[in-house]
Amino acid sequence: MTKRSDQVTDALKQLITEHKLKPGDRLPQEKELTEQFAAAKGTIREALKALETQGLIITRTGPGGGAFVADVPPDRAMSLLANYFYFKDITIHDIYQLRVNLEPELAASVVGRLSEDDFRRLQTTMTIYDAPPTNQSEEHAQRLAELSFHEVLVDLCPNPILSFTCHFLLGLLKNLRLCHDIYDLPNPALWETGRHYQMQLLGALKRESEPEVRRIMREHMVRAEALMQAQETIVLDQFLASPRARKGG
Amino acid sequence: MTKRSDQVTDALKQLITEHKLKPGDRLPQEKELTEQFAAAKGTIREALKALETQGLIITRTGPGGGAFVADVPPDRAMSLLANYFYFKDITIHDIYQLRVNLEPELAASVVGRLSEDDFRRLQTTMTIYDAPPTNQSEEHAQRLAELSFHEVLVDLCPNPILSFTCHFLLGLLKNLRLCHDIYDLPNPALWETGRHYQMQLLGALKRESEPEVRRIMREHMVRAEALMQAQETIVLDQFLASPRARKGG
DNA sequence: AGATATTTGTTCGTATGTATT
DNA sequence: TAATACATACGAACAAATATC
Numbered sequence: 001m002t003k004r005s006d007q008v009t010d011a012l013k014q015l016i017t018e019h020k021l022k023p024g025d026r027l028p029q030e031k032e033l034t035e036q037f038a039a040a041k042g043t044i045r046e047a048l049k050a051l052e053t054q055g056l057i058i059t060r061t062g063p064g065g066g067a068f069v070a071d072v073p074p075d076r077a078m079s080l081l082a083n084y085f086y087f088k089d090i091t092i093h094d095i096y097q098l099r100v101n102l103e104p105e106l107a108a109s110v111v112g113r114l115s116e117d118d119f120r121r122l123q124t125t126m127t128i129y130d131a132p133p134t135n136q137s138e139e140h141a142q143r144l145a146e147l148s149f150h151e152v153l154v155d156l157c158p159n160p161i162l163s164f165t166c167h168f169l170l171g172l173l174k175n176l177r178l179c180h181d182i183y184d185l186p187n188p189a190l191w192e193t194g195r196h197y198q199m200q201l202l203g204a205l206k207r208e209s210e211p212e213v214r215r216i217m218r219e220h221m222v223r224a225e226a227l228m229q230a231q232e233t234i235v236l237d238q239f240l241a242s243p244r245a246r247k248g249g
Numbered sequence: 250m251t252k253r254s255d256q257v258t259d260a261l262k263q264l265i266t267e268h269k270l271k272p273g274d275r276l277p278q279e280k281e282l283t284e285q286f287a288a289a290k291g292t293i294r295e296a297l298k299a300l301e302t303q304g305l306i307i308t309r310t311g312p313g314g315g316a317f318v319a320d321v322p323p324d325r326a327m328s329l330l331a332n333y334f335y336f337k338d339i340t341i342h343d344i345y346q347l348r349v350n351l352e353p354e355l356a357a358s359v360v361g362r363l364s365e366d367d368f369r370r371l372q373t374t375m376t377i378y379d380a381p382p383t384n385q386s387e388e389h390a391q392r393l394a395e396l397s398f399h400e401v402l403v404d405l406c407p408n409p410i411l412s413f414t415c416h417f418l419l420g421l422l423k424n425l426r427l428c429h430d431i432y433d434l435p436n437p438a439l440w441e442t443g444r445h446y447q448m449q450l451l452g453a454l455k456r457e458s459e460p461e462v463r464r465i466m467r468e469h470m471v472r473a474e475a476l477m478q479a480q481e482t483i484v485l486d487q488f489l490a491s492p493r494a495r496k497g498g
Numbered sequence: 499a500g501a502t503a504t505t506t507g508t509t510c511g512t513a514t515g516t517a518t519t
Numbered sequence: 520t521a522a523t524a525c526a527t528a529c530g531a532a533c534a535a536a537t538a539t540c
Contacts, residue, residue: 046298081326083321084304085409085413087271094409094410097410101350109346161334161343161418161421172410
């Protein structure tokens with residue numbers, strides 16, 4: 001038997017779609033809902049909480065307050081999706097199999113859409129890894145900055161699905177345990193090639209040459225995957241070896 | 250000030266990650282949680298409801314019952330993500346920009362992994378659109394069956410991210426209002442080419458020729474996009490024209 | 499099969515916090 | 520400042536589901 005609160009959740013969702021409610025529109029108050037659904041406050045609140053965690057509504061207290069339909073924030077959508085992958089173990093190849101094919105599209109989709117300000121943003125992020133890193137934490141920071149170059153493209157991409165997917169993949173690279181371990185290893189080649197390709201990419205974007213943008217980004221991704229995978233094997237070997245090593249003293 | 254129930258939600262999430270709880274493991278009971286967090290029952294229940302909505306836990310009543318860590322079901326992850334795109338208007342090109350680049354990878358990733366039974370499944374789905382459709386509802390059904398061909402590939406794909414993304418795109422094609430409208434239009438070319446490419450694909454999969462599989466699937470997607478886009482313009486024109494037409498009688 | 503114990507699910511009444519007027 | 524309207528939180532009781540004996 002489905003729970004009463006879940007029934008209310010579904011009913012409220014239907015109410016939103018049927019009445020074509022838009023972000024900002026208000027739902028009935030808790031008191032009204034208790035009457036409409038003949039359910040107690042607690043039950044109604046659980047139903048609203050479900051919608052709130054989905055990002056579909058936000059609630060405000062005080063006069064004129066209540067539950068308001070909301071645009072799901074990208075961050076929330078990303079963390080909800082990240083939950084799905086939490087118990088699967090993701091490999092570098094899993095991530096780059098998508099990046100190799102999608103990042104070129106992403107870059108191509110912004111050709112001719114960059115303002116002077118956008119170019120400055122790209123150039124600014126590149127200055128962070130202008131010089132080779134001197135210590136480990138600096139190297140770690142540079143890796144994250146390198147990713148933010150791609151986040152600028154994500155912001156400008158007109159395709160919401162492509163943009164979100166690439167953004168999510170960047171989130172995995174930023175947050176996954178495996179990736180943190182990889183970033184902790186020194187990797188001058190990764191710094192060198194990342195810098196190299198992004199310089200080339202910036203030029204191609206300025207020339208507004210879509211084929212070149214596509215080609216450069218693809219090469220960039222293929223190269224990055226190879227370098228990351230090399231480190232992945234090291235990290236995984238360490239992981240396999242360490243329990244033994246500890247036991248052995 | 251952040252809500253008490255949200256604090257509890259975060260604390261419970263942290264508890265799961267820190268104790269490395271895996272699917273099947275139990276969380277403390279409501280009663281214990283009220284004591285541990287010095288919060289009322291309703292507050293605890295709202296926190297648990299948030300985790301339940303995310304698909305991170307399921308709850309069971311009775312002795313030995315409680316909240317159990319769960320693997321997020323793919324369906325739930327998909328519908329949570331679909332919420333994000335609910336208020337964005339997605340175009341055919343948005344969807345196919347990803348499909349053109351990912352479906353070839355998907356197909357390539359299953360080469361050499363198909364059992365006799367899998368081949369039968371593929372062949373069975375193809376029989377549904379063996380003959381040209383005679384009426385509109387039959388045509389609509391065939392379109393959905395055509396998509397289920399790709400769902401077989403999704404099931405076999407070893408890359409969880411690629412598999413999920415392609416699955417999600419199929420979900421959009423199945424559920425989006427725009428796509429339903431498109432499927433309602435007669436389109437013999439779509440039937441013809443879909444059938445054609447899937448026959449070819451089946452052959453290439455049997456020969457285990459990865460380059461061919463990739464090439465055929467890409468052509469299939471490029472062709473499908475063109476046909477779908479042609480219908481998209483018709484549907485959108487209708488949509489723009491219809492208010493006028495109604496008013497005019 | 500039926501009684502019982504355990505645990506979540508639901509209800510109601512009340513009190514507190516917060517933002518608007 | 521005070522009054523008002525709304526969500527948020529507390530606490531006790533009851534209902535429903537389910538495993539065990």
